[in-house]
Amino acid sequence: MPELPxxxxxxxxxxxxxxxxxxxxxxxxRPQTTRPLAPVKVSRQLKGRTVVGxxxxxxxxxxxxxxxxxxxxxxxxxxxxxVGDAALRSAATRAWFPLDDGREMIFDDSRxxxxxxxxxxxxxAEFSQQYGVEPLSDEFTSAWLAERMARSRKPAKxxxxxxxxxxxxxxxxxxxxxxxxxxxxxxxxxxxxxxQVRALHGAIREIxxxxxxxxxxxxxxxxxxxxxxxxxxxxxxxxxxPCPRCRRxxxxxxxxxxxxxxxPRCQKAA
DNA sequence: AACACGACCTGGTAGC
DNA sequence: TGCTACCAGGTCGTGT
Numbered sequence: 083m084p085e086l087p088x089x090x091x092x093x094x095x096x097x098x099x100x101x102x103x104x105x106x107x108x109x110x111x112r113p114q115t116t117r118p119l120a121p122v123k124v125s126r127q128l129k130g131r132t133v134v135g136x137x138x139x140x141x142x143x144x145x146x147x148x149x150x151x152x153x154x155x156x157x158x159x160x161x162x163x164x165v166g167d168a169a170l171r172s173a174a175t176r177a178w179f180p181l182d183d184g185r186e187m188i189f190d191d192s193r194x195x196x197x198x199x200x201x202x203x204x205x206x207a208e209f210s211q212q213y214g215v216e217p218l219s220d221e222f223t224s225a226w227l228a229e230r231m232a233r234s235r236k237p238a239k240x241x242x243x244x245x246x247x248x249x250x251x252x253x254x255x256x257x258x259x260x261x262x263x264x265x266x267x268x269x270x271x272x273x274x275x276x277x278q279v280r281a282l283h284g285a286i287r288e289i290x291x292x293x294x295x296x297x298x299x300x301x302x303x304x305x306x307x308x309x310x311x312x313x314x315x316x317x318x319x320x321x322x323x324p325c326p327r328c329r330r331x332x333x334x335x336x337x338x339x340x341x342x343x344x345x346p347r348c349q350k351a352a
Numbered sequence: 353a354a355c356a357c358g359a360c361c362t363g364g365t366a367g368c
Numbered sequence: 369t370g371c372t373a374c375c376a377g378g379t380c381g382t383g384t
Binding site for chain 1: 355360
């Protein structure tokens with residue numbers, strides 16, 4: 083489910099719902115969720131801890147605990163994390179943490195690609211280093227992007243999905259950014275013109291910024307999902323439908339094992 | 353080092 | 369109505 087906007091909304095709402103609450107128990111229904119550690123080890127570290135606050139790094143939700151440790155939650159493809167009544171638990175619930183106010187922190191993840199881990203401060207810093215720049219930070223400039231792109235021959239779509247470069251884009255928003263910037267998904271990034279790099283940089287910031295606001299506003303009820311994709315999606319999952327700019331039929335191609343959607347007229351190969 | 357590809361999973365839907 | 373095949377918003381590990 084989640085790209086950066088959805089993860090950001092989940093992290094912010096979780097902070098509103100859980101800050102100050104103490105975790106009484108931690109239950110896991112499947113061992114994959116806490117890999118490589120056994121669930122019982124993670125449970126032991128969570129039990130009795132109070133949630134200080136939440137944050138997001140790349141597509142991870144970070145839950146800061148009162149002993150200085152951090153719970154890292156990756157939502158994978160289908161994950162959701164919220165605080166609510168125990169009745170909200172379902173067949174997809176993989177973890178549930180009863181809190182001191184009678185509610186529970188609940189982690190649903192039908193497809194089991196999600197993950198929960200505990201980090202010490204040094205581990206958290208090391209973990210964070212594997213990721214690239216946050217797209218809405220001051221560090222992410224078009225000059226920075228141009229410099230990184232000059233050093234890679236990856237196709238533009240694949241480059242945008244690489245979390246070691248710019249974090250947060252997934253299959254939907256990468257396609258949307260390429261469409262907005264009129265860049266063909268196959269174009270090697272070191273072949274892009276300066277004007278195209280600038281267009282991509284602007285598109286990434288604008289698209290993610292708008293989607294973050296939309297996802298946060300939409301996601302106000304625990305147990306629902308943070309959605310932003312209905313908002314401003316021009317190209318993703320629209321194979322055969324008319325391009326919103328030129329009316330030419332949108333095409334779908336397989337790339338890096340995923341679907342890439344693009345307009346063959348607006349997005350010319352370099 | 354950089355890149356391609358299968359593996360990891362469940363569930364929903366389209367087509368026969 | 370099954371049943372099958374394919375698809376899904378993400379990483380990972382392993383091979384060249």
